Amino acid sequence: MALIAPTILVLGAVIVYPLLSAIYLSFFSIYTPTLEGHFVGLANYRDLLGSGGFWSALVTTAIWTVGTLTLQILVGVGMALLLQQNILFRSLARGLVLFPYFLSTVVAVLVWRWLFNDLYGILNQMLMNAGIIAAPVNWLGAMPNAMLSIMVVGAWKFFPFVVIAVLARLQTIPESLYEAARIDGAGPVSRFFDVTLPQLRDVLTIVILLRTVWDFKEFDLIYLMTGGGPVNGTRTLPLIVYNQAFGLNQMGMAAAYAVSMMLVMLVFMLAYLRRANARSEADSAA
């Protein structure tokens, strides 16, 4: 139908074509400023896999992803549970909790870098005043602080996504399930684990998948917070791609990194979905 034509055109132009180009480019060595290059076959990939840079970046990315995802899920589910209750000024609370998600990453980074500032940042000042630390902590310039800091900022920025998805699902859980549990003698903790959590399983499966993928490919936040430092301590795969293309001017190699990164994500997604499907099938069969 003709209605779908504009969509196909646009998607073809800005996604399919560049995607295929990226794969194509990865077999070349291209000098970014002049855009001249020559064919090198699989050399990029060989260098990439043997360089160690790829593997350590993969580990770094994995650590960052797991860390910030865990925080996002824990805080997200917790806040959703709280916001589900009839608390005072609930809409205002909801608005405040959700807002970080809609902020620009630039603003989020600027604010947190100011908070983390070693001499004048409010965080260090508060902690010193409270006697928790004796000297200012370098939040962004030393490891493991830098990794922990970006995990926290990532969680702050992205956890509202979890809140909204979980909250929406919570509101559809029939009250009668809780009532039945209460009659059966379940206390609040049991009710959470036996009624709420199973109902949340579907939503959490999707949320975890989406957030893992999005955190894995996150560029803006890490680039702007630490630039990948200190000394590549927070250098994730997306940052390497950018660095290769525009720092080292190796566009072909950048494409190779990007393609490799995509393959890793693809493998993860397939494995994850298969496991999720298997588990839900086992449930329906049971």
Added chain:
Amino acid sequence: MVQVVFEKVRKSFGATVAIPCLDLRIESGEFVSLLGPSGCGKTTTLRMLAGLEQTSSGSIRIGDRDVVDLAPAARDIAMVFQSYALYPHMTVAENICYPLKKRGVAKAERATKLADVAALLQLGPLLDRKPKQLSGGQQQRVALGRALVRDPSVFLLDEPLSNLDAALRAHMRAELIELHRRLGKTMVYVTHDQLEAMTMSTRIAVMRDGVLQQFAPPAEIYNHPANAFVAGFIGTPAMTLADGLLVREADKAIVRAGALAIDLPQALAASLPAATPSAITVGIRPEDVAVGAGPWAARVRLVEPIGHETIVFLDADGLSLTARVTGSAALHAGETVAFDLRRDRLHLFDKTDGRRLATVPSA
């Protein structure tokens, strides 16, 4: 005045054939119900008539036009949907005027027609409301109004009453009958409720698995069902259908069902085709079973008093019968009673394909 003719219409969805070959001729001004269980193809047939579904082959004529290639808007039909399909963002007045607007009817004329329809269906006070502010019955009338306002040749109704409660349904049934009488238009009505079909239709088309079983006036369908399916589908409580053996002796015919041996009346026996198989299905309607006196005996399994009558479930040596008794019967489960059958009201069907074998001429 327009007839609606389906000629060799076939409909398949991919590999599944929903309707193998439908031939149906609806005369002008008739109220025809398409009746059958879910999945029998009645809604598909209606939608093909409307143009919302394409035929796989065959022709559909409205009047003298073959409409198979025409868009719904060009077929001069109006449709009332089961869900009413009222446009939620428009008021009642706008909903009803929408078809007129689409045909370029002038504003003044639209207002007149709206007023006519509103008067007919008592929609006056509702004209400025939105659908969600209306009750089910009111929404139904608005849907009817939208169909009426254009004065089309054929009205299509897709189970319009199924979302209403019982009392409202009865009321709307009467209104629809009155409407049909007044307008005299051809109406095609889809329903799974046999009571609706029986009370409203000039003729009923009973369908099953995409195949037309019988197309006849209600009385004939009730008294002379064309096959065992129709016999069992029409009538509440359902006709008792049981396996039987037909035995011919000299000039007599005997039906053995369970432990009963029933002499067939001459008229019935005479109308049996010569080459009748011996394995048959025999049916008797509950009102044709007389409880209290008779040559046979049965145990009462269950008694259901309904007020004006009582339904009695009997077991006679392996044969389960349903009987209808007027008023309240002084019967209890476990009792043994005598019963009789009106033997001239037996229905005999071929056991293998269900078709009717004998018919008693109508009185």
Added chain:
Amino acid sequence: MTTRRPNLLASLIAWPLVLIIAFPLAWMLLTSIKPAAELFTRTPQWLPRSITFEHYTRVLTETPFLQYFGNSMILAISTTVLVILVSVLGAYSLVRFRYRGRETLAALVLFTYLLPSVVLISPLYLMLVKVGLANTLASLVAAYMSFALPYALWLLRSFMAGIPEDLESAAMVDGASRMGAFVDVVLPQALPGIISTALFTFILAWNEYLYALVLVNSDEARPLTTGVMNMLISAFNIEWSLLMAASVMMSIPLVILFAFFQRYLTSSFGAGGVKG
């Protein structure tokens, strides 16, 4: 639900957490209205001793902020309009029509939803240079389609799938053509979904950083995201007051949209996710 009495216990647990979450933003606001001298103290100064708006005026008059702001506006609005036009038609097609390849197209849309932008920056950069659009706002609009369109399609598809087909059938029987039924019935019904999608697209375009970084190098076409970060890099001394003031101003459209349309923004989460 029966009568709702406020749950005090939950409020006592929830609100401190909410305040902690909101704190960084509050701090941003406070910093932006404090005189610069008050910032550089060793002990925490919560509330400003005096309030000043000099940082705001400085940002507005001494930096290209207004130009960046204008660029971001044009960029976000153009992207939104274009995306809505294309995705409304596309989503309707995906939902209503049966044609070969429809399922694969839907799966493709989902896949692109999860695609890393870093993968596309190199080829997009090359493509736009070749077409001669490098360093323009138009190049950003084109690039933004790559993540905004799949998302919009996914959202609108869910919204439209929820509109009963009977309504269009009724419209067609009543005399409308297929497109007529679309305009008269589907669009009004899909309006909340369209608003949600438009809002989200606007916000995505407003906040985007990476493509702006790679594709645009001159102040003429630079949007706020890279523009404000640029002000950080080019200054010798990081002027936090100015940055906080710029951040606040940069976020004002978002606050306005969020305050008035929170319902639209959060309802769409049921229908799909958002690009992180």
